[in-house]
Amino acid sequence: MEPVTSPRNPRVAAAARLHRARERKATGLTLIEGPHLLAEAQAGGADIREVFAVADDASATLVGAGGPSVTPVTELVLSRIAGTEHPRGPVAVIAIPPPVAARSDIVLLAVNDPGNAGSLIRTAAAFGYEVAVFPGAVDVWSPKVLRGAAGGHFRTRIVNVPEADERAVVTLAVSGGVTLDRAASLLDPEPLVTLVVGNEAHGVPESLRLGARLEITIPMEPGVESLNAAVAGALAMYELRKRRTDRPTP
DSSP states (O other): OOOBOOTTOHHHHHHHGGGSHHHHHHHSEEEEESHHHHHHHHHTTOOEEEEEEETTOGGGGGSOTTSOEEEEEOHHHHHHHHOSSSOOSOEEEEEOOOOBOOOSOEEEEOOOOHHHHHHHHHHHHHHTOEEEEOTTSOOTTSHHHHHHHTTGGGTSOBBOOOOGGGSEEEEEESSSSEEHHHHGGGSOSOSOEEEEEOBTTTBSOHHHHHTOSEEEEOOOOTTOOOOOHHHHHHHHHHHHHHHOTTOOOO
């Protein structure tokens, strides 16, 4: 098959439009970039619709027999689809799975920064949390978040926001909360925990703070304003998971 050479090719243009949130919402599709994410998506059972790769990209062989079609493209066309300055193919179109019912501890993202969201999803996968997204927060299926999570989307579950009265809600605050080393001892093994990580500029939404069982503060040296949201969330996820040894098994 001859490679696609025009960035105006209808399939190329349709894939490139998936960098827009409204297009992802309308189509239920998004983009992943690079062999690592493609391998993670395949291993996680993602619904891969189409793969674009330059003709000499050996990693396109990750797509085996019976898999999605591989469309050969030029470097220029790949750059149009990927949307990054120095893209690494292949670039694939995948279906966004609908959120499912939660069944384990959750990290609830109320963040807006794609890099922080990606790091938090990657950490959630590492420490056994599922991920929920507060309404109006970052689109966790944007290509930027997918890159930042480095496959985390396919190693954990993106779930519906749970009812607050079904869980112990724990929020992260800059000051005024219990210290992290005390938090786990103050939580009963049941119910399950929802750990809320708030917006980088404005913190945890007031509606979530009002329903919280605990508010956690991570002690810092004097003069330090705050931790990066992804770093604070990672510390809290690790400590809570480590100390809640009697949590229910999913």
